[in-house]
Amino acid sequence: MTTGFFSSVDDVAERLAATGYLASPAVATTVFLADRLGKPLLVEGPAGVGKTELAKAVTEVTGADLVRLQCYEGVDESRALYEWNHAKQLLRITAGRGESWDETRTDIFGEEFLLPRPLLTAIRSERPTVLLIDETDKADVEVEGLLLEVLGDFQITVPELGTITAVRRPFTVLTSNASRELSEALRRRCLFLHIGFPEEELERRIVTLKVPGLDTALATSVVRVVGALRAMDLRKVPSVSETIDWARTLLALGADRLDEQVVRETLGVLLKHQEDIVKAAAKLDLEAV
Amino acid sequence: MAPATEPAGAVARLTGLVAALRDHGFGIGTGETVDAGRALEAVGFTDRERVREALAATLLHSELQRPVFDRVFDLYFPLGRADAPDEAYGNTPAALAALRERLAEALTAGDGAALDRLAAEAVAGFGGFGSTPGSDGWSSYQTLSRLRPETLLARVRERLRTAPGPEDPEFTERLLDDEIRRRIEAFRERVRTEARRRVAERQGRDRVARRAVAGTADSVDFLLAGRAQLDELRRTVRPLARKLATRLAARRRRAARGEIDLRRTLRRSLSTGGVPVRPVLRRRPPRRPELVLLCDVSGSVAGFAQFTMLLVQALHDQFSRVRVFAFVNRVDEVTGLIARGAADPAGLGDRILAEAELTGWHGQSDYGTALGEFADRYAEALGPRSVVFVLGDARTNGADPNLAALRRIAGRARRVHWLNPEQPSLWGTGDSVAPAYAELVEMRPCRNARQLGALIGRLLPV
Numbered sequence: 001m002t003t004g005f006f007s008s009v010d011d012v013a014e015r016l017a018a019t020g021y022l023a024s025p026a027v028a029t030t031v032f033l034a035d036r037l038g039k040p041l042l043v044e045g046p047a048g049v050g051k052t053e054l055a056k057a058v059t060e061v062t063g064a065d066l067v068r069l070q071c072y073e074g075v076d077e078s079r080a081l082y083e084w085n086h087a088k089q090l091l092r093i094t095a096g097r098g099e100s101w102d103e104t105r106t107d108i109f110g111e112e113f114l115l116p117r118p119l120l121t122a123i124r125s126e127r128p129t130v131l132l133i134d135e136t137d138k139a140d141v142e143v144e145g146l147l148l149e150v151l152g153d154f155q156i157t158v159p160e161l162g163t164i165t166a167v168r169r170p171f172t173v174l175t176s177n178a179s180r181e182l183s184e185a186l187r188r189r190c191l192f193l194h195i196g197f198p199e200e201e202l203e204r205r206i207v208t209l210k211v212p213g214l215d216t217a218l219a220t221s222v223v224r225v226v227g228a229l230r231a232m233d234l235r236k237v238p239s240v241s242e243t244i245d246w247a248r249t250l251l252a253l254g255a256d257r258l259d260e261q262v263v264r265e266t267l268g269v270l271l272k273h274q275e276d277i278v279k280a281a282a283k284l285d286l287e288a289v
Numbered sequence: 290m291a292p293a294t295e296p297a298g299a300v301a302r303l304t305g306l307v308a309a310l311r312d313h314g315f316g317i318g319t320g321e322t323v324d325a326g327r328a329l330e331a332v333g334f335t336d337r338e339r340v341r342e343a344l345a346a347t348l349l350h351s352e353l354q355r356p357v358f359d360r361v362f363d364l365y366f367p368l369g370r371a372d373a374p375d376e377a378y379g380n381t382p383a384a385l386a387a388l389r390e391r392l393a394e395a396l397t398a399g400d401g402a403a404l405d406r407l408a409a410e411a412v413a414g415f416g417g418f419g420s421t422p423g424s425d426g427w428s429s430y431q432t433l434s435r436l437r438p439e440t441l442l443a444r445v446r447e448r449l450r451t452a453p454g455p456e457d458p459e460f461t462e463r464l465l466d467d468e469i470r471r472r473i474e475a476f477r478e479r480v481r482t483e484a485r486r487r488v489a490e491r492q493g494r495d496r497v498a499r500r501a502v503a504g505t506a507d508s509v510d511f512l513l514a515g516r517a518q519l520d521e522l523r524r525t526v527r528p529l530a531r532k533l534a535t536r537l538a539a540r541r542r543r544a545a546r547g548e549i550d551l552r553r554t555l556r557r558s559l560s561t562g563g564v565p566v567r568p569v570l571r572r573r574p575p576r577r578p579e580l581v582l583l584c585d586v587s588g589s590v591a592g593f594a595q596f597t598m599l600l601v602q603a604l605h606d607q608f609s610r611v612r613v614f615a616f617v618n619r620v621d622e623v624t625g626l627i628a629r630g631a632a633d634p635a636g637l638g639d640r641i642l643a644e645a646e647l648t649g650w651h652g653q654s655d656y657g658t659a660l661g662e663f664a665d666r667y668a669e670a671l672g673p674r675s676v677v678f679v680l681g682d683a684r685t686n687g688a689d690p691n692l693a694a695l696r697r698i699a700g701r702a703r704r705v706h707w708l709n710p711e712q713p714s715l716w717g718t719g720d721s722v723a724p725a726y727a728e729l730v731e732m733r734p735c736r737n738a739r740q741l742g743a744l745i746g747r748l749l750p751v
Contacts, residue, residue: 009332009339029332029342036331037324044352178352178528180535187350188318194352221461228464231471258460285463 003171005062006035021057022206030193040151040172042190048239049195055132055173064128069118071139083115109160119150122170129170137176144186151189211247221258222247238270245269306365309498313357353505364498367486393441396472397448408479411436429484438473445469507738511593511710519592529742530603536746537607577609578676578750585681587617587654593710594680595638602627612670618655620663621645657691664694671701679707683723690722695729706748708735
């Protein structure tokens with residue numbers, strides 16, 4: 001069962017590029033497979049490399065609806081799947097005086113009183129849908145059990161209503177920063193994609209695309225410096241979003257080329273720990289920061 | 290973008306690949322193999338990198354597995370034979386110089402396809418040894434020591450500087466050397482891959498896949514790990530620490546719920562007419578253990594000790610206090626060095642050896658003397674809440690094991706665990722006094738990062 005959004009790997013790459021998401025061959029291939037095999041896609045990687053952006057870009061090129069479940073510690077069934085609208089049920093019971101209990105009971109557990117949450121919404125939707133389960137690693141382990149049924153067969157069982165199966169399989173993306181190890185069972189249900197830092201060439205294209213007006217030579221230098229920083233052993237190496245921030249900063253400062261002073265003053269845009277800044281400054285031969 | 294392979298035989302290749310990966314401890318089910326087959330069908334065979342990504346997406350479950358996967362993949366789906374060199378290289382100085390020249394050219398341009406081709410030519414021309422079938426083979430070591438790509442650095446730098454192009458702002462010039470070094474290292478890896486592929490052709494792929502491909506970083510034996518592997522291992526410290534921290538926090542959360550608090554339960558029951566609908570549980574005050582690490586940092590086990598120190602350092606907020614002691618045959622406290630070492634883990638071992646006083650008149654480890662000194666000088670570090678981890682192989686080089694000292698340590702601390710990087714079958718052989726120590730404190734084998742993570746998660750008190 002496919003979601004039927006794309007016709008080939010090249011198709012993925014071209015259409016994503018048109019929205020401003022430049023996909024590496026790995027990303028394009030895996031997105032195509034997730035679409036073709038109809039399997040959820042688990043995307044891991046450091047913060048700021050475009051995991052969530054990927055889901056948004058797919059949504060945009062396919063004209064689908066985006067349904068997003070943001071995970072956090074303590075997210076539970078009633079936040080992820082569905083909830084009964086108790087207030088409305090109570091109203092219904094009070095309003096319907098004089099009828100038998102059996103009638104009321106069958107009535108209050110109907111569609112009208114069901115509050116669908118992201119997972120149920122995505123499963124029931126008849127329109128093409130992208131389901132984004134963001135930061136899956138932040139959720140408790142119990143939620144993974146919940147996801148297993150949903151992602152394995154794309155169906156949800158509501159005891160009072162029976163099993164609801166997807167009419168159209170949503171294109172599903174799970175993201176994770178790997179702050180907690182996801183269970184093996186969940187991983188088995190998904191295709192796995194690790195988005196790391198892009199190749200120099202690709203990153204330069206991304207920067208040029210996202211920061212129009214930046215001089216080409218400067219973009220090249222920016223990417224080279226970031227590449228050098230990533231090769232250092234830092235607590236937090238800069239990711240793509242920080243490269244873009246830095247490029248924007250340089251543009252705003254009106255710097256047309258990198259020199260010692262500019263780099264020294266703006267290193268804080270790239271690095272978020274003082275000890276990293278000190279270390280990078282030493283390695284880059286900057287005078288004391 | 291060379292064609293990968295013809296579809297015929299693809300199934301055999303796929304199952305061979307899966308079997309080889311399973312031999313490396315990858316849990317791959319039949320369902321995933323079927324998915325991999327469907328994925329191959331979907332992407333086709335025209336683009337080798339797509340084939341690689343398709344298989345990685347369906348067969349892998351974590352990024353840690355990727356390096357092993359890539360090496361195994363290169364064996365089962367090698368670059369097509371069309372890439373083999375046309376002209377055979379004579380093993381002459383002139384040929385070598387010519388090849389080095391072209392390599393410098395390709396490194397300057399950063400041309401991946403050319404570098405692939407050159408790696409193939411280099412192994413073919415300079416990597417072969419032996420002449421009789423059975424004793425001949427291909428060696429990346431030999432290729433690289435003849436070719437010496439690292440000596441091309443100056444040449445490539447010169448060319449890049451004079452190359453016409455967008456005028457180079459001077460600031461990035463200082464990055465040039467490191468960039469070239471990384472390119473050269475990538476080329477060396479290409480040569481290794483090519484040599485493995487040729488050996489695989491000769492000896493049978495399955496055998497090479499099992500033997501010549503190193504395992505994932507966290508399964509590398511501490512005692513056998515080389516420098517590069519230890520570096521790779523060091524990068525897994527932080528993720529491992531994060532994983533352990535969540536596990537410990539969850540355990541602590543569960544354990545914090547104690548017995549029923551009668552007073553507060555009755556108080557709350559007033560609102561429900563005296564019926565205790567919701568019992569209140571007494572919460573235990575959070576109390577984190579104190580950790581004392583006692584590490585043998587002499588040659589053979591230094592890698593193990595360093596890795597563990599870094600892990601403990603990364604976990605420091607899980608403990609109320611961490612103290613680290615290092616010894617060879619004398620003990621010294623290195624807690625301060627570790628804290629400062631967070632920024633430069635690679636130099637940690639050297640700094641400990643340089644700044645702490647760890648050796649007496651000889652450089653061999655002596656557990657008896659070290660334990661005795663620790664029990665005498667640092668007894669205040671031990672108390673009813675401290676947990677001691679001793680790291681070492683318990684090889685005393687023939688000296689007195691001083692069991693009394695260990696007994697004293699065990700008597701003062703809450704728990705003592707000994708982690709031994711040797712396999713249990715070696716305990717007690719030669720100069721190892723492991724069995725004697727194991728009678729006093731719990732001794733466990735701890736041979737790789739995976740085991741270490743599991744042990745620390747399990748052994749620490751909540």
